[in-house]
Amino acid sequence: MTLAVSRRRGRRTPVDWPVVWSIVRRDLTAVRRSKGVVIPMLLVPTLLMIVLPLVIGIAARRVSGPTTSISFLDAIPDRLAEPIAALPPQEQLLTLVLGFLLAPLFLIVPLMVSAVIAADAFAGEKERRTMETLLHLPITDRDLFLAKLLTGMVPALAVSWGGFAAFTVVANAVSWSYVDGLIVPNQLWLVMIFWVAPAVALLGLGIMVRVSARSQTSQEANQLGGAVILPLIFLTVGQSTGLLLVDLSVGLAVGATVWVLAGLLVWRGARQFTRDRIASTT
Amino acid sequence: MTSPTTAIRTEALSRSFDGRLALDGLDLEVASGEVLALLGPNGAGKTTTVRLLNGVLRPDRGAATVLGLDSTEDGDEVRRRTGVLTENAGLDDRLTARENLEFAARIRGFGAAEAARRVDDQLERFAMGDQADLPTAGFSTGQRKRLALARALLHDPEILFLDEPTSGLDPTATRDVTNLIGTLARQHGRTVVLATHFLGEAGRIADRMAVLDHGRLRAIGRPDDLAAELWDGIPADIDLGRPATSSVLGLIAAVDGVIHHEVRATGTTINVRDRAAFARVLHTLSTQDVDVFGANLRRASMEDVYFALENSFATEREPAT
Ligand SMILES: Nc1ncnc2c1ncn2[C@@H]1O[C@H](COP(=O)(O)OP(=O)(O)O)[C@@H](O)[C@H]1O
Ligand SMILES: [Mg+2]
Numbered sequence: 001m002t003l004a005v006s007r008r009r010g011r012r013t014p015v016d017w018p019v020v021w022s023i024v025r026r027d028l029t030a031v032r033r034s035k036g037v038v039i040p041m042l043l044v045p046t047l048l049m050i051v052l053p054l055v056i057g058i059a060a061r062r063v064s065g066p067t068t069s070i071s072f073l074d075a076i077p078d079r080l081a082e083p084i085a086a087l088p089p090q091e092q093l094l095t096l097v098l099g100f101l102l103a104p105l106f107l108i109v110p111l112m113v114s115a116v117i118a119a120d121a122f123a124g125e126k127e128r129r130t131m132e133t134l135l136h137l138p139i140t141d142r143d144l145f146l147a148k149l150l151t152g153m154v155p156a157l158a159v160s161w162g163g164f165a166a167f168t169v170v171a172n173a174v175s176w177s178y179v180d181g182l183i184v185p186n187q188l189w190l191v192m193i194f195w196v197a198p199a200v201a202l203l204g205l206g207i208m209v210r211v212s213a214r215s216q217t218s219q220e221a222n223q224l225g226g227a228v229i230l231p232l233i234f235l236t237v238g239q240s241t242g243l244l245l246v247d248l249s250v251g252l253a254v255g256a257t258v259w260v261l262a263g264l265l266v267w268r269g270a271r272q273f274t275r276d277r278i279a280s281t282t
Numbered sequence: 283m284t285s286p287t288t289a290i291r292t293e294a295l296s297r298s299f300d301g302r303l304a305l306d307g308l309d310l311e312v313a314s315g316e317v318l319a320l321l322g323p324n325g326a327g328k329t330t331t332v333r334l335l336n337g338v339l340r341p342d343r344g345a346a347t348v349l350g351l352d353s354t355e356d357g358d359e360v361r362r363r364t365g366v367l368t369e370n371a372g373l374d375d376r377l378t379a380r381e382n383l384e385f386a387a388r389i390r391g392f393g394a395a396e397a398a399r400r401v402d403d404q405l406e407r408f409a410m411g412d413q414a415d416l417p418t419a420g421f422s423t424g425q426r427k428r429l430a431l432a433r434a435l436l437h438d439p440e441i442l443f444l445d446e447p448t449s450g451l452d453p454t455a456t457r458d459v460t461n462l463i464g465t466l467a468r469q470h471g472r473t474v475v476l477a478t479h480f481l482g483e484a485g486r487i488a489d490r491m492a493v494l495d496h497g498r499l500r501a502i503g504r505p506d507d508l509a510a511e512l513w514d515g516i517p518a519d520i521d522l523g524r525p526a527t528s529s530v531l532g533l534i535a536a537v538d539g540v541i542h543h544e545v546r547a548t549g550t551t552i553n554v555r556d557r558a559a560f561a562r563v564l565h566t567l568s569t570q571d572v573d574v575f576g577a578n579l580r581r582a583s584m585e586d587v588y589f590a591l592e593n594s595f596a597t598e599r600e601p602a603t
Binding site: 026034 | 338357361376390
């Protein structure tokens with residue numbers, strides 16, 4: 001028995017990428033056709049990345065005195081506040097809110113998208129009773145798990161980055177007449193988009209892999225996952241709003257911490273993602 | 283060493299769930315090209331056996347060798363060469379019939395063009411061409427089974443595992459699917475393991491039957507051989523147009539060579555030691571002026587053997603009653 005196990009571990013087959021991408025493509029095709037998945041996935045990013053900057057842009061036009069933004073500036077570190085305080089009032093508000101305060105809030109997007117899709121890819125597959133078909137196909141457990149991770153990761157990054165592109169256009173458009181040059185992208189946003197967001201997406205996946213192993217339906221997984229992920233969102237947003245504004249290096253460190261956490265969760269998930277275990281629970 | 287004509291071989295194959303044995307020491311050998319009916323009531327361990335053979339589940343004890351490969355160690359290689367029709371068709375209802383099949387073809391390593399060609403061929407063969415581009419959500423159980431069977435055959439598997447292939451089908455669909463399986467086995471020489479709790483027409487196409495009960499293999503062999511073990515003698519039906527009366531049964535029982543007799547709606551079914559005894563029974567009935575509308579000495583059907591075995595397990599389990 002021990003011998004058999006060690007022999008199995010010792011033999012490493014390379015990842016079969018065509019097979020992995022076939023699964024990802026099929027999963028995403030199916031997901032695109034589920035209104036229950038697509039609508040929340042597009043609604044939240046639209047509100048956060050397009051509607052919110054528009055509203056802020058319109059609100060900024062009504063600011064006449066320095067009062068509103070000064071109270072914001074009191075709350076953030078001097079090193080950041082001083083250059084902003086030197087700007088005219090409208091420019092202060094726009095630079096502060098669009099350039100800095102919204103950045104942590106944006107993390108909701110990758111977290112939500114990856115979690116919703118992962119629930120569909122793991123628990124949903126059980127629910128639709130298509131998992132057993134997959135298990136009877138020549139796919140290694142590792143490749144199947146990898147495919148499912150990519151199924152969550154690809155749309156999470158696509159929506160995040162696409163959303164950020166839209167946000168960049170809207171944010172700069174609404175502030176064009178008040179601000180010299182572009183508000184975004186700035187360093188903080190770049191760290192958020194390319195470093196923290198992928199980590200947060202992976203964290204969403206890691207959580208949902210665990211949750212899905214215990215749920216029979218994607219709805220159940222979403223409820224259970226929501227219970228874990230929502231407080232996490234507030235914590236992340238709350239903490240990072242403070243932390244990330246302190247220093248860019250703190251932003252990098254926050255990202256690194258999330259990467260490690262997500263990596264651990266996913267690694268555990270991968271170890272438990274075996275045919276035998278999945279077949280035993282379906 | 284497994285001989286080249288052995289397709290499947292298991293030794294003491296066992297698996298439990300939550301401490302309860304679902305399969306208990308299965309020893310089985312299936313020859314290449316053979317159609318084996320794996321029979322047993324719900325919960326007997328048929329699906330577990332299929333999953334173990336295809337390397338989806340790991341055995342707690344024992345081993346399975348399929349096409350000369352260890353099902354656990356070389357699971358993916360085994361699965362490359364087998365096709366499975368699972369109990370539930372397992373179609374993604376958000377995809378069309380064609381998309382469901384193409385997905386499986388791509389996973390099995392066919393390029394886009396070859397996958398498309400094979401899928402078209404299968405859809406044609408299973409008369410699903412008209413529904414090819416419809417989502418499977420609206421399909422009937424029969425259409426789902428056909429599509430799942432088409433998917434299981436895309437890659438010309440050497441072994442076909444069919445788990446309850448006719449459950450949920452109406453009589454016509456059952457006959458169609460059964461005929462199809464029979465053709466596959468006969469014409470293409472495929473090894474088929476047909477797991478079912480519902481004998482229906484399965485008996486018609488299987489060479490041998492294996493009967494599982496509570497995870498244990500209780501009998502395996504050709505129906506005729508098993509019949510000979512179960513009962514001495516040959517069963518025969520006598521059509522009297524109505525249930526046999528006790529006086530008629532008395533006449534029959536008194537004939538030398540009659541082992542057993544039972545009342546049927548249209549007469550009686552008897553067991554005779556040999557053909558001569560059967561002739562004596564018919565002679566007795568005609569001399570006593572009993573109207574006989576038909577009489578037939580038959581070979582044991584898989585169904586007879588199965589129900590007789592089931593009965594014997596039941597009496598073993600409840601010796602008091
Ligand atoms: N994943 C599982 N978890 C717990 N028990 C299981 C599981 N799979 C099968 N069993 C049990 O094992 C026995 C055999 O099941 P199965 O192989 O599905 O039987 P069959 O296919 O003959 O109806 C049953 O008692 C069933 O309840
Ligand atoms: Mg079953």
